[in-house]
Amino acid sequence: xxxxxAEILKEMPVGKEVSVKGWVRTKRGNNAVNFxxxxxxxxxxxIQVVADVxxxxxxxxxxxxxxxxxxxxxxxxxxxxxxxxxxIQANTIELLGTANPETYPLQKKGHSMEFLRTIxxxxxxxxxxxxxxxxxxxxxxxxxxFFNSKGFVYIHTPIITGADCEGAGEMFEVTTLDVGNxxxxxxxxxxxxxxxxxxxxxLTVSGQLNGELCAMxxxxxxxxxxxFRAENSNTPRHLAEFWMIEPEMAFYELEDxxxxxxxxxxxxxxxxxxxxxxxxxxLNDMFDNELLQRLMDTVxxxxxxxTYTQAIDILLQSGKKFEFKVEWGTDLQSxxxxxxxxxxxxxxxxxxxxxKEIKAFYMKQNxxxxxxxxxxVLFPKIGEIIGGSQRxxxxxxxxxxxxxxxxxxxxxxxxxxxxxxxxxxxxxFGLGFERLMLFVTGMSNIRDVIPFPRTPQNADx
Ligand code: ATP
Ligand code: MN
Numbered sequence: 001x002x003x004x005x006a007e008i009l010k011e012m013p014v015g016k017e018v019s020v021k022g023w024v025r026t027k028r029g030n031n032a033v034n035f036x037x038x039x040x041x042x043x044x045x046x047i048q049v050v051a052d053v054x055x056x057x058x059x060x061x062x063x064x065x066x067x068x069x070x071x072x073x074x075x076x077x078x079x080x081x082x083x084x085x086x087x088i089q090a091n092t093i094e095l096l097g098t099a100n101p102e103t104y105p106l107q108k109k110g111h112s113m114e115f116l117r118t119i120x121x122x123x124x125x126x127x128x129x130x131x132x133x134x135x136x137x138x139x140x141x142x143x144x145x146f147f148n149s150k151g152f153v154y155i156h157t158p159i160i161t162g163a164d165c166e167g168a169g170e171m172f173e174v175t176t177l178d179v180g181n182x183x184x185x186x187x188x189x190x191x192x193x194x195x196x197x198x199x200x201x202x203l204t205v206s207g208q209l210n211g212e213l214c215a216m217x218x219x220x221x222x223x224x225x226x227x228f229r230a231e232n233s234n235t236p237r238h239l240a241e242f243w244m245i246e247p248e249m250a251f252y253e254l255e256d257x258x259x260x261x262x263x264x265x266x267x268x269x270x271x272x273x274x275x276x277x278x279x280x281x282x283l284n285d286m287f288d289n290e291l292l293q294r295l296m297d298t299v300x301x302x303x304x305x306x307t308y309t310q311a312i313d314i315l316l317q318s319g320k321k322f323e324f325k326v327e328w329g330t331d332l333q334s335x336x337x338x339x340x341x342x343x344x345x346x347x348x349x350x351x352x353x354x355x356k357e358i359k360a361f362y363m364k365q366n367x368x369x370x371x372x373x374x375x376x377v378l379f380p381k382i383g384e385i386i387g388g389s390q391r392x393x394x395x396x397x398x399x400x401x402x403x404x405x406x407x408x409x410x411x412x413x414x415x416x417x418x419x420x421x422x423x424x425x426x427x428x429f430g431l432g433f434e435r436l437m438l439f440v441t442g443m444s445n446i447r448d449v450i451p452f453p454r455t456p457q458n459a460d461x
Contacts, residue, residue: 012086020088022039027066044279045084060095067125138276153220157223160197162199172202207223208362212428224243244430254427295440304350306349307353309371311340322335355371362398365397389428
């Protein structure tokens with residue numbers, strides 16, 4: 001029976017002959033018997049292979065070192081040893097690939113996260129990163145499940161965009177012009193009419209505007225794709241390339257939007273707890289002893305709802321010295337967000353009604369003339385995990401703010417058409433997939449929850 005280790009540990013076919021292939025984690029033993037811990041990536045646990053030294057070629061056993069790849073067949077037996085319930089009594093061992101102990105970087109000892117980032121090509125071989133990648137898969141799957149079960153339509157929004165007006169962050173330019181010697185207009189500017197698309201283009205910072213176009217026809221949609229921001233922010237919570245989930249719903253007001261966001265995050269966490277408990281337990285035991293409890297608490301708790309103005313009052317009254325000054329009208333920094341969540345409420349908080357100046361042009365304006373129907377979901381250890389809003393559906397109000405901000409209205413005509421023709425209240429939000437990953441894995445740096453991170457000065461692998 002060819003089986004993956006996850007299947008063996010689930011089905012426990014004791015007494016049967018099983019075949020597994022995988023990578024050696026460790027080997028120990030004596031003159032009579034070798035114990036090989038073998039992992040095939042299907043589960044965090046390795047299976048113990050027992051090799052009778054007399055039965056195998058000396059050279060073969062010598063080459064079975066940490067990192068080598070082998071195929072093993074043998075009887076599955078219950079194990080008397082500590083730490084495992086079953087083991088394989090090897091009948092045949094085939095060496096598929098050696099890993100020289102002198103040069104293979106992942107030896108038995110624990111390595112720092114910083115070191116592992118420098119060998120991102122081998123990092124998937126570690127237990128920690130195996131857990132991260134399995135959880136990443138599970139959460140991606142959960143996200144599609146959640147929206148699919150609610151009848152949302154998955155929309156693929158463009159990655160290359162000609163719209164320069166999303167305003168969510170600094171953009172990367174996309175061009176086929178010779179950057180050393182681009183064609184020039186008479187005025188001496190770069191002549192983008194000669195570029196591939198005949199205009200200036202960038203990598204998208206958000207699929208929202210396109211998402212809105214589709215929501216105003218299909219009702220409920222979501223996107224789940226890569227997003228790019230050229231902000232030079234070297235923080236543990238920002239990537240230059242990250243994945244974002246952006247649902248957009250016609251006929252949703254801010255209340256509905258908040259409710260959906262809360263239900264959505266809880267569903268994802270619950271899904272991970274149900275399907276990947278082994279991975280979460282491993283991360284809990286190795287890195288963050290409060291992880292499991294934190295996840296279970298989050299699923300059970302009701303998120304706090306609070307206005308920005310109330311939050312400012314709490315921060316001002318806290319008496320705490322923050323690095324960045326707290327003042328009505330300025331954006332909250334991560335330290336403020338985390339104070340509210342971790343020190344004041346001890347649970348996730350949804351903050352709404354932000355000052356309009358610090359939020360995007362498309363957010364619905366409140367009656368007070370000062371605030372907009374924005375919502376940020378704030379999480380412990382992370383700060384902002386979701387940013388969203390009810391959208392301004394009134395054409396005149398939208399045009400007014402576009403003028404005030406001196407944005408290029410001509411470029412936004414396509415967007416304004418949704419308000420011109422059959423406008424309706426609608427709302428949406430964006431969840432940074434890696435921020436969710438940070439929360440579910442308990443990792444403290446966003447570089448450690450994506451296979452090959454892109455950050456300032458780093459695009460290796
Ligand atoms: P922040 O204030 O944390 O920089 P933002 O307000 O710029 O985030 P939004 O434009 O609201 O972010 O994007 C929606 C979501 O995308 C955020 O709530 C966050 O989860 C995620 N996100 C934003 N920027 C990044 C980034 N550079 N790397 C990873 N995730 C990000
Ligand atoms: Mn935001």
